[in-house]
Amino acid sequence: MELQTAPSEEPEFEEEPQEVSLSRAFGGQSILRDLFETLVLTLIIFFVVNALTGRFQVRGSSMEPSLHSGQYLIVSKLSYRLGEPQRGDIVVFEPPNGTGEDYIKRIIGLPGERVEARDGAIWINGYRLEEPYVASPVPYTGSWQLGPDEYFVLGDNRANSSDSHSWGPLPAKN
Incomplete structure (x- = not known):
């Protein structure tokens, strides 16, 4: 008769932790490359956004109640390269009187139209312009042929x- 012995129940030992360098753990220069790519992408986005838009601050009360002094606007620089300005558009421009400051106003009259200010309202080619964005009547009179x-x-x-x-x-x- 043969005696069988119970298998030994020796405790299993895990391997001792080894130190791993960051460059080995993350594939060498991977972290630096990722940081560089992120920085380059951020700069590209920054320059594209600045090329396509402008940022302006409303100064004064001339556009109230629609816009208020201190508000910031982001304005597309491409809008009128792709299409013509429309009546009612709010635009940022350099005024012809050369103040050196950008103005923010609403387009009322289009090329070739006759604009009149009378009876407290604006008239385009003889038709009264409905302007729900204006809080008070027009206080002046005049006529302009564009x-x-x-x-x-x-x-x-x-x-x-x-x-x-x-x-x-x-x-x-x-």
Whole structure:
């Protein structure tokens, strides 16, 4: 008869932890490459956004109640390269009176139109313009015939705005 012995129950030992360098754990230069790629991508996005948009701050009350002094706007630089300005668009431009400061106004009259300010309202080619964004009646009178490359721009706060009613039509190039 043969005696069988029970298998020995020796405790199993795990391998001792080894130190692993970051470069070996993450594939060598991987971290530096990832950081570099992230930085390059961030810079590309920054320059593209700056090339396609402009940031402006509203100064003054000429566009109230639509825009208020201190508000910031992000404006597309491509809009009018892809299409023509439309009545009602709010635009940022350099005024023809050369103040060196950008103005923010609303397009009211389009090239070739006749704009009139009378009876507390704006009239385009003899038709009264509905302007729900204006809080008070137009306090001035006048009549302007726009040329083929001119726009008529007004602030929404008609009583407190330096705009086309005071310095005339805005050339399209502005």
